[in-house]
Amino acid sequence: MERIVKPTSGILALLVAIVFLGLSVYSVVLAIGSDNPFMFLVAILFFLVSFFIFKGVLIVQPNHSRVLNFFGKYVGTIKDNGLFFVNPLYSATKMSLRSENLQGQTLKVNDKMGNPIEIAAVIVWKIGDTYKAAYEVERVYDYVRAQSEAAVRHLAVSFAYDDLEDDSGEITLRNGGEEVNHILEKELTERLSKAGVIVEEARISHLAYAPEIAGAMLQRQQAAAIVAARAKIVDGAVGMVEMALKKLSEDNIVELDDERKAAMVSNLMVVLCGEKAAQPVVNAGTLY
Template sequence: MSTTTSHTSEPDGPAGGPVRPGRIIQNEATTEIPVHLLFRDEPRPAPVALKPAVVGRRHGTGEQPRLRRPATPPRPAPPGPAPQVDADLAERPARVLPGAAGVLAGACGLAGCAATSWWAGVLPPLVLEALRLPAPAGSGLGPLQWAAFAGAGALGLFGFGGLARGRTGRAWVLDLFGRYRGTVRRSGLLWVNPLLLRRRVDVRLRHWRSEPVPAADASGVALRVVVQVVWRVRDTARAMLGVEDHETYLRECVEAALARVPVETPGGGRRAGDSAAEALTRLVASDAAPVGLEVFSVQPLRVEYAPEVAAAMHRRRIAALDAQHRASVLTSVVDSVEDTVTRLTMRGLVELDDYERKVLVKDLTVAFCAGRGEASP
């Protein structure tokens, strides 16, 4: 860019004398800027929001103008659809009656069968004499008697067949032709519709101990972990109709969690083990919640190296312990030598120059190391 300075003539001032021409900077785009404007002390203007500007093309290059657009933050991705939960698999109480209703219905059925037998005249004479009943007026089993027998028998079977005993800590999942009909958590003598299929569920707190499960530490070393899971069935409908075997499902959840959470190597710190247990509990609980299982804790009981790396890691650990022991012994020897030399010189027992001090330190170090070596075995 070439800059030229041009002198322009201006009219005379008020005194009639010549006026000094102003200096102007001029570029090739014919933009003139007075020089005195470059050094004016003016307050800084307030910031103004900038709009997209067009950058001019460069002369002689053939470059087209470019539109400079302001950067806009990326739009967040729309959230995924929420998981749909089948309302039929949510636990709800089943309709049951007290056991006295079933006993009463069964007794009425038996009484109806006995009355029909007397009416049909099929009761033995000994029974009539024992019960002091009059002689029947009927002459055998007819259509009416058979209908009465069927009704009374069905009532008795329906009454006694629906009796059930509920226990604390156990529940029944009722199913009719493959459709969920409710859950019974009550205790005592109950009457449940005998046409419903009953599936007993244990809702007490349970412990499950796994077999050695493959895992890895933060460095990728293969491990075998034995895990104990404390869990219980919370939603009986989902637990019975959602999965086939609870322990198999828990084992798969534990294996998936161990594949994502690094486990502390044998002999590691307690704090790292607690953090791994919390992470495992959180992952397994989130995986087991959709099928109605509530997981309270997942604790690694035993952590050991995999058979293929156990020998190498054992040698490595022994070498690390040996190096640590040697470092501690050397530190103790150096401290003892320093303390001995300091006491000898401070109390004035010996006067040593640099060479004698080095010899004394060497001899004391050898003596202390030999003494520690004999005491170690």
């Protein structure tokens, strides 16, 4: 578990280290002037003390941390920013707490229905638990990149690209929107929690059919759109014909037998459903 430590201020330690460094230089000058070998030993001793204190002085930048380790044992984590002094024998590993932006590469995978698609995601993450990030995984940045790619691949194979291939599916990659992003974010959180990583946001940044089937799928989408439009036109035309016949009957404008009604329905459907404007033909005779 992560343990937060509050080290002492490093200002006093820095001043002491500077003093001992000055004494070391002064001892060297005295040793040269008096030709006394003992003063050289004193100068070396002062220098070693100064170096030892300097080693314990560290600076923690804003939104950064230092993970302290003492001969293989985790001591704690410094998350405050400033100048501090710690045991010089501690090893202090720098670790950023800032939000990182990972733009995943475009992956070519098969969706739920086996169609090859291209998909990519952008992920915003940061380190929340420095102990897990430092000791539970080997390299946290490589771990995040690999697990993010695995999560995107799993998302792609779990849903169809669109409802043309899976009519029973409630969610597709193309129209899932925020729900698909939420599912991706949830899976990333589960995968990256082992490394102490907090997923702030995850979104699909690129989604398309693979080039080898993109043309065929585009034609299929266009055909589906045309069929849907035709169905809408026919439904509206039938309503208009029904309304016209009903209006003629209610207002007693003209009495139509079944054959004339059939002819009128045929003409109205041609006019209403045709792609081009109908050319009127004036009938100067009788229908029979």
